[in-house]
Every structure is written in C-alpha cells, then in structure tokens.
Amino acid sequence: xxxxxxxxxxxxxxxxxxxxxxxxxxxxxxLIIAYFVRSLMRRSLKPKLPPHVYRPLELLVFYSLLAVSGxxxxxxxxxxxxxxxxxxxxxxxxxxxxxxxxxxNLVSGVMLxxxxxxxxxxxxxxxxxxxxxxxxxxxxxxxRTWDGPIVRIPNNTVFNEIITNYVRMRARRVEIAIGxxxxxxxxxxxxxxxxxxxxxxxxxxxxxxxxxxxxYADSAIVIKMRCWAPPxxxxxxxxxxxxxxxxxxDEAGIKIPYPQLDLHIVDQEEDLRVRLRGEG
Amino acid sequence: xxxxxxxxxxxxxxPWRIEAGQWIEIGDARIERRENGDLEACDRYGCATARIPxxxxxxxxxxxAIYRVLTATPYIYVDFESSVYIEDGExxxxxxxxxxxxxxxxxxxxRLSPVEVKxxxxxxxxxxxxxxxxxSIAAYTxxxxxxxxxxAVVRFIVRGTSILLPGVGFNAVxxxxxxxxxxxxxxxxxxxxxxxxxVVVKTSGDPPLEGLxxxxxxxxxxxxxxxxxxxxxxxxxxxxxxxxSLATQ
Numbered sequence: 001x002x003x004x005x006x007x008x009x010x011x012x013x014x015x016x017x018x019x020x021x022x023x024x025x026x027x028x029x030x031l032i033i034a035y036f037v038r039s040l041m042r043r044s045l046k047p048k049l050p051p052h053v054y055r056p057l058e059l060l061v062f063y064s065l066l067a068v069s070g071x072x073x074x075x076x077x078x079x080x081x082x083x084x085x086x087x088x089x090x091x092x093x094x095x096x097x098x099x100x101x102x103x104x105n106l107v108s109g110v111m112l113x114x115x116x117x118x119x120x121x122x123x124x125x126x127x128x129x130x131x132x133x134x135x136x137x138x139x140x141x142x143x144r145t146w147d148g149p150i151v152r153i154p155n156n157t158v159f160n161e162i163i164t165n166y167v168r169m170r171a172r173r174v175e176i177a178i179g180x181x182x183x184x185x186x187x188x189x190x191x192x193x194x195x196x197x198x199x200x201x202x203x204x205x206x207x208x209x210x211x212x213x214x215x216y217a218d219s220a221i222v223i224k225m226r227c228w229a230p231p232x233x234x235x236x237x238x239x240x241x242x243x244x245x246x247x248x249x250d251e252a253g254i255k256i257p258y259p260q261l262d263l264h265i266v267d268q269e270e271d272l273r274v275r276l277r278g279e280g
Numbered sequence: 281x282x283x284x285x286x287x288x289x290x291x292x293x294x295p296w297r298i299e300a301g302q303w304i305e306i307g308d309a310r311i312e313r314r315e316n317g318d319l320e321a322c323d324r325y326g327c328a329t330a331r332i333p334x335x336x337x338x339x340x341x342x343x344x345a346i347y348r349v350l351t352a353t354p355y356i357y358v359d360f361e362s363s364v365y366i367e368d369g370e371x372x373x374x375x376x377x378x379x380x381x382x383x384x385x386x387x388x389x390x391r392l393s394p395v396e397v398k399x400x401x402x403x404x405x406x407x408x409x410x411x412x413x414x415x416s417i418a419a420y421t422x423x424x425x426x427x428x429x430x431x432a433v434v435r436f437i438v439r440g441t442s443i444l445l446p447g448v449g450f451n452a453v454x455x456x457x458x459x460x461x462x463x464x465x466x467x468x469x470x471x472x473x474x475x476x477x478x479v480v481v482k483t484s485g486d487p488p489l490e491g492l493x494x495x496x497x498x499x500x501x502x503x504x505x506x507x508x509x510x511x512x513x514x515x516x517x518x519x520x521x522x523x524x525s526l527a528t529q
Contacts, residue, residue: 170408171401201325201349205359205400205413230352230399230410 019076026076030069038062049113056138057110101156102139108159109138117163125164127157171204171228174238178245179220181255186213186221192252193225196244202237203227219260294459294495295341298382300334307394307430309380311340321382321390325349325397328382328390338384341495342432342465344452345377345412348393355515357402357411357449358434364418364445366438366474373424374448375416375431376467378457394430402449402517409515411449418445422489432457434467435488436481440474448472449515450481458492466492478518 038058045054071084096103113136118124122133124143131145141158143151166172180189190211197209209227216222225245229237249256265272284305296304303312308324319330319338325348332338345356358374366372382390400413419425422433436448450470458466469488473480487494 170405170410201397202399204410205398207401207405228401228405230350232352233350 022076023073027069027073030065030072034062034065034069037065049110101154104156105139105154109136109140109155112136112141112155112159113138118158118165122168123166125166127153127161129153166234167231169231171207172231172234173226173228174203174234174241175224175226176238176242176245177214177222177224178249179217179222179256180249181257182221184221184254186223188252189221189223189249189254192248192254193223193245196241196248197225197227200227200237200241200244202229202233203241204229220257294457294463294465295339298338298340304340306380308396309392309394309430311380311382311390311392313338319382319389321392323348323392323394325393330384330389332384332389336384338382338389340380340382342378342457343381343391344455345379345393345397345414346452347379347391348397350399352399353410353412354451354453355402355409355411355449356452357400357409357413357447357515359400359413359415359447360418360445361415362418365442366445366472367442368438368440368474370420371435371437373419373422373433373435375414375425375428376434376450377412377414377430378432378465378467402447409449409517411515412452428464432465432467433488434470436470436472438472438474440472441476443474443479445472445474445479448479448481449517450483451513451515452483455483456485457495458487458489459495460489460492465495478516481515481517483514 038061041058041061042054045057048054049057112118118126118133118136118141120133120136123131124133126141126143129143129145129151131143131151133141134144134150135142138155140152140154143153145151178193180186190213193211194209197203197211203209204227207228209225211223211225214222214224225241227237227241246256298304298311298313300313300317301315303310305311309322311319311321313319313332317331317334319332321328321340346354356376358376360374364372377393377395380392380394381388382392395414398413400411401408402411403409414431416431417425422435425433434450448470450467452467456468458468460466466488469484469486471482471484473482
C-alpha cells in the first residue's frame, strides 16, 4: 500500500518534473524566437524609422511573443488554454473596437514613417492644411501653418488624404499674370518680363522662362510669365518677381491699366448734361 | 582688369590675406577691410559687414560655387557655348565658377559670388539634377580659354566612347582647389566616363597640371560644405546620342 503511494507520488513528481522541464523548454524556445524576431525587426526598421517609433513596435511584438510562449508553457500542466484563448479573443475584440481610431492612427503612422510621403521640414498641403511639417509620430502629424499655428492631424487622416509635398520635386513653377494696356507693344512687354526673369538668379536657365499673351481681358491684355525655381525658393522667387515686375514695366514705359468701361447711350437726341462733383 | 586689389602682391597668395586698409575685387565680389576695423564684403546680391579686431587676420579663399544665393545643390553644370566632340583619352578645358569665402579663424563672415548666379535643371523635371549654371567655352587647350574672372579653370578627361557633349556637370561638395604662381585658380581634374547612355563625371582630386599648389585652407571650408550637403553622388547626365542614319553612311 505504502509502496503504491510512494510509487504514485514518485510518478506524480516525475511527471511534474517532466512537465516543468517541457514548460521551461517551451518558454525558452519562445524567448529565443522573441529575441530573434526583435533583432530582425530592429535590423529592418532601424534604418527607416526613428527610435521612438520602432522601439515600441519591437517591444509590442516581443512581449506578445513572450505572452504566447508563456501560455503555451502552461499546456503540459493540463491548464485548459481554450478558455484563455476565448477570453483573450473577446478582450481583443473589445479593446480593438474601443481603440479602433487609435490603432488606425498607429498603423497609419507606421505606414507613413515607412513610406515617408512627407518629412519634417517639408512644406506640404494635407487635408486642406498648408504649412511646414514640424513633427511626425506614431499617432499624429503636426504641421505649422504659414501664419503660425500648429495643427495636429491624426495619422489616419494624413494617410487617407491627398498629400501635396512642395519640396519633393526638382523645380517648381512660378506663375504670374499681369494686365497691360491695350496700346502697349506686346513684343516689348513680353521681352521686358522675359528679361526680368532671366536676370533673376533663381529662375532656372532650363526649363527656361516664358512669357505669352494669356488673355484679351475687358480692360487689359493679360501677359502670363512663368519660370521654374528651386522648390525651397519658390515663394521668395515669386514675391521678388512680383515686386520687381511693376518697376520693370514702368522703366519700359508699359502701363498697367485701371479697369475701364465704355458707356454708349443710344437714342439720345438732346445733349447729355454731365455734372462732375469733386470730393471737396 | 576686373581682378584687382589695393596691393597686387595680395592677389598672388591664395588664400588672400586682407590686412586693415586693404581691399580686393574679384569680378563682382569686393572685400574691403578698413582701418577702423570695419569689414565689408559685397557681391551683386548683397553685402555682409562685421567689425574685426585689427590684429585678427582676415582671409578670403575660393570655395565651390554652391552657396550663393541659395544652397540648393552640390552640382555645378558648365554649359558649353558649342557642343564638343570628344574621344576616349582626350581632355579639354573649361571655366567653372567658384565663390569666395571670407573668414576669420574658423568663422565664415561672408560668401560671395564673383559672377552672376544662375541655376539649371539638367535632365527632366522628374529625375533631373538641379545644378549651379555657368556658360563657358570648351577648349582643347588651357590657353584658348578667356581671362578667367571669378572663375576657375577646370580640366576634363574623357574615358569611354566618343561623345558629343553639350556641357558637363560635377559634384563640387568635396572638391579642393589648386593655384599656380600667377594666382590662377584650378578645380581638380574631372573624369568624364562616357557611354552611349550618358556620362558620369567623377572628381579625381588630382591637380590638372604639375607644379600647382593646393589651397590648403579650403579643407577647413569643406567641413562646412559636408555639413550642409551630404550628397556625394557623382554627376550623372543622360546624353541623347544621335547615330548616323544608314542612308548617309
């Protein structure tokens, strides 16, 4: 009897030790896999993402793998895992629904950081917000608008909206339209504005500047001038050209007309009496 | 004479050391150090002023023309007045702009352009290269070149297939300068590797002629340049090669 008890006890102890060894082996294997995956992630993400982004991601994956291996290690002890898995599944659904937007922003943030359609310092237009990108993190992107305020845009919005990046190009076109008087020699006007652009250091030689008649408008011939400039100097080039344009036209004797309206009075038999009254 | 100075000896020693009461003019760039300590450095795009103690040496040295009026590209493109036909192993000469850096110790006071600044896009709008632009003749000998005012002499050696070149660009970020006994400034020899697809221009760093002296102080300036522009890729340009039609052969 006592022998049976002892052998049973010994068997139970041996079984427990075996289970314990299996559990340790399973957990160790899980740990090794987790470390391997973490180093793999670090190697692939480190060159592409900033530390504050790739570190939380690799920790999330590392601890998730540890949790899975911990649960798997309990299996030899006869603990029913299906209950745990079901509970975990439910918890996942609840958390997922509650944090749908947050998780969406997180995923979009990671995608933005990998794809990099915008970088810190880039002048952009995102979701109708124009300005310079001052920060990108895993949940949101911050843009300082041209007039100063900083706008925070959730990454989900940034990722799904059309992004216009004004610096990711070799050159950007400056375009200015100006109305000149109908009495003006068009060739002279075109020559004047072309010379103005050619003399500007930031108007590229190639593609070369161009000027042409764009429109015969009500009060003026509209001349359009175009030149390409380095993208980072686009605004400076535009305002400098606009500022110098009036002076260049004045020097060439080309007039910029006021709006004009010709008034024709029909069926007027008697002289029309007009009285002009001054301000004073 | 567009290059002159208060003391002609001053022009021969590059980098140019400017003492109180001296001035130097290189093309459009003018640097004047007055007796009262005022330093004024101007080009056609603006002026920089500073007050420098009398005992402190002020220098001006050539640096790659990639700062004025905007630091936007590491490349300089020399557009030839006429395209030049070059065969493997031949060399030719051109002029390329440099800028003048005025400095006190390790501090750059001003960067000036002795010539007009223009930029160009080499290639198309999608994958072309933005480059500082300069128009020069391409000469088969250095002596054919016009008086280099505010520009440095540059020698290109062609390797590969024969090619008709409209111009040549190069990456100027980590370039150095050489100077001869007359004060003439040289870029290092550039190697143009030509193929049917285009050209790749590499900066060798070697002096274009024997007996030239390296402008050592420019090494100091290169640190600034490297910090500004990390791009070190060689200049790559596609060249449209038009082969003879069979009918005319």
